[in-house]
Amino acid sequence: MSLTNFYLRGEQPRARWKRLDTAQILKRFFFCERSLIVGASAWIPHLYDLEVKMAVPYFCWQNAETANDLRERIFELRFPSKMIEHEGADRPLAALLAEIRNAPTASAFLTAWGSMGLAALRDAYREFLDHSDPLADAPTYRFLELSLREKEKQISTLMAWAAQESASDLSNRTRTENWTAEFSNQLAFLGGIGTDTAPPNVEVAPIPGSQSIAVPDLPARDPRYWSCRFYWPDIIDAEFPYGEGLLLQLRSAVSHLNEVWAVEHGGIILSEFSDVLPWEWIRDAARWTYDESRHCRMGQNRLSAWGFDPSEVPLGSYIYESAKGTQPIYRLGMLYFFETKNIGRKPERTAVFKEIGDEASEHDMDFDWADETIHATYGNRWLRALHELDSGKYPAAAKVREDCEFLVKKMIASASTAEKSAITQRAHSMIQRAEELAKQ
Ligand SMILES: [Fe+2]
Numbered sequence: 029m030s031l032t033n034f035y036l037r038g039e040q041p042r043a044r045w046k047r048l049d050t051a052q053i054l055k056r057f058f059f060c061e062r063s064l065i066v067g068a069s070a071w072i073p074h075l076y077d078l079e080v081k082m083a084v085p086y087f088c089w090q091n092a093e094t095a096n097d098l099r100e101r102i103f104e105l106r107f108p109s110k111m112i113e114h115e116g117a118d119r120p121l122a123a124l125l126a127e128i129r130n131a132p133t134a135s136a137f138l139t140a141w142g143s144m145g146l147a148a149l150r151d152a153y154r155e156f157l158d159h160s161d162p163l164a165d166a167p168t169y170r171f172l173e174l175s176l177r178e179k180e181k182q183i184s185t186l187m188a189w190a191a192q193e194s195a196s197d198l199s200n201r202t203r204t205e206n207w208t209a210e211f212s213n214q215l216a217f218l219g220g221i222g223t224d225t226a227p228p229n230v231e232v233a234p235i236p237g238s239q240s241i242a243v244p245d246l247p248a249r250d251p252r253y254w255s256c257r258f259y260w261p262d263i264i265d266a267e268f269p270y271g272e273g274l275l276l277q278l279r280s281a282v283s284h285l286n287e288v289w290a291v292e293h294g295g296i297i298l299s300e301f302s303d304v305l306p307w308e309w310i311r312d313a314a315r316w317t318y319d320e321s322r323h324c325r326m327g328q329n330r331l332s333a334w335g336f337d338p339s340e341v342p343l344g345s346y347i348y349e350s351a352k353g354t355q356p357i358y359r360l361g362m363l364y365f366f367e368t369k370n371i372g373r374k375p376e377r378t379a380v381f382k383e384i385g386d387e388a389s390e391h392d393m394d395f396d397w398a399d400e401t402i403h404a405t406y407g408n409r410w411l412r413a414l415h416e417l418d419s420g421k422y423p424a425a426a427k428v429r430e431d432c433e434f435l436v437k438k439m440i441a442s443a444s445t446a447e448k449s450a451i452t453q454r455a456h457s458m459i460q461r462a463e464e465l466a467k468q
């Protein structure tokens with residue numbers, strides 16, 4: 029008897045997506061993640077609330093790690109091909125999600141990012157995990173399950189903030205609602221973020237009421253803090269000591285909080301160079317920006333644990349403002365040169381905090397030091413990459429450093445007498461309060 033026409037059955041649900049189908053779906057996810065990371069990062073300097081401003085880099089870092097895992101997995105599945113630099117059939121989806129950058133209000137941005145863009149990705153990940161193969165595709169399972177849990181948290185946080193923003197910005201409510209409704213319609217028209225099917229091949233039209241956000245000359249600052257340009261007198265007054273003991277505790281916490289400018293620069297350069305530099309740039313910049321947001325929160329946390337109210341604490345903008353009107357490479361330069369400037373002093377300060385028994389400052393300073401050593405590598409690598417890409421447009425690192433130093437010196441020289449006396453008074457009040465708190 030011939031067995032030629034008889035076979036064992038292989039209709040198992042897990043065989044639904046073959047190797048290259050899976051790679052195709054993961055590629056769509058990668059480009060959707062990428063668009064949302066770039067669009068959201070551009071919003072960082074425009075957000076007032078410090079909690080919201082600091083959450084953007086956190087979520088972008090989580091999602092950049094997912095995107096990187098997706099990318100690595102696509103390479104594995106398509107080995108030896110390394111070709112995923114273009115969206116291909118997923119271009120309309122990537123283009124629509126990138127529109128969160130052009131949302132007309134912060135509330136519209138938070139809604140489109142969280143309840144729509146990230147929610148569509150969450151749904152797609154859920155669907156993927158329901159139908160893909162936990163055996164053959166186990167490596168994808170591991171990181172996508174983690175990302176699904178992260179997305180749930182991101183979405184609920186962003187929804188709450190979008191509602192809060194909307195309630196505080198009633199005059200723009202109709203504008204926000206019209207824009208988000210149209211964003212949602214367009215996403216639905218593309219079929220959401222699909223698994224089996226690519227979006228229809230259409231040109232994404234700009235959403236009516238969009239407002240293209242440029243890099244702002246002045247960063248949005250949380251009104252709960254004491255707003256200024258120079259956040260401690262020693263920046264503009266050589267006579268005022270950086271300080272030791274209690275003064276150093278205070279100065280160091282205020283410095284950490286004031287790394288807010290570094291977070292803003294990180295977000296700006298991530299998005300500004302996203303189409304100039306390769307994916308690795310976005311991944312590094314997402315981590316860099318997130319690290320700076322942790323440094324800022326370390327200061328915020330120590331000051332509030334000591335008992336300071338935000339209204340007592342100066343939140344400055346002089347380094348951010350020094351880069352006004354310059355090319356984004358100068359914001360990269362400032363982030364690199366001014367953030368790593370004190371790298372050598374950090375172990376010294378960590379030791380001082382240990383000696384005086386300030387464990388929190390010691391701990392924060394030591395972790396910060398480890399982050400800064402990574403940032404030094406980022407700065408070197410990407411300034412060099414830009415210069416090699418186009419030496420006419422992007423000056424060499426030494427020239428960028430020189431110009432950055434000049435710009436900041438010029439800014440410091442512009443400090444007025446009124447600013448100087450106001451910040452000196454503010455610092456003295458903080459020192460006095462710190463002495464009282466220390467005695468309690
Ligand atoms: Fe930092």
Ligand SMILES: [Fe+2]
Nearest residue numbers: 367368400403
């Ligand atoms: Fe840094």
